[in-house]
Amino acid sequence: AAVFAKTGTCGNCHKVNGVGKEVGPDMSEIGGKLTREALLESILFPSAAISHNYETYVVVLKNGETHSGILISQTAAEVVIRGADALNKKFAKAKVLALKKDKLSMMPADLQKQMSAQELVDVVAYMTTLKKAKK
Known part of the structure; x- marks a missing residue:
């Protein structure tokens, strides 16, 4: 958990159980969705x-x-994107001249x-433990 939050900087973009920023997908239940191998590959x-x-768009x-x-929203009047700083920007x-989907993830x-x-092994092991709470 410490590597996820600090060294790995995962918490700069991902939330786990309400802690972290909301740029990338919420990781709270990722261990129940992806295998250890898939987590490492991601x-x-x-x-x-x-x-x-969670595709990256370029305005x-x-x-x-x-x-x-x-891309957070797009209306006839404005485009809203959330940057890597987790702040929404309205245009x-x-x-706007163009709005293009990028092939690259915002994740470095x-x-x-x-x-x-x-x-790296530790952060993947931690992520495998993040599963939906059993009721």
């Missing part, structure tokens, strides 16, 4: 299989600025470089 190759509703503004994040549709592809091999 850390090593985050863009290989991006969870539905290109008419002034040339670009912003990326998870008036009149200022080199997170394992921030951890020792043992810490």
Whole structure:
């Protein structure tokens, strides 16, 4: 749990039982959904299989600025994305030149470089314990 929260920086984007930020998918029950191998692969190759509703979008503004994040909402008047900082950013549709889905996950592809091999094993082992509470 300590590696998940601190060393691995997972909590910067993922919640576990209400703790953490809401950028990537909630990990509270991930151990009941993915095998140990699939969990490891999702850390090593985050863009290989991006969870539905967590695809990265790039907003290109008419002034040339670009912003990326998870698409929160889109109406006739505005586009709202959530950036890696977990903050929602609103853009008036009149200022948006393009909205494009990116093939890459917002999750960095080199997170394992921030951890020792043992810490990577530990974070995957911890994630396998995150399952739905039995009633």
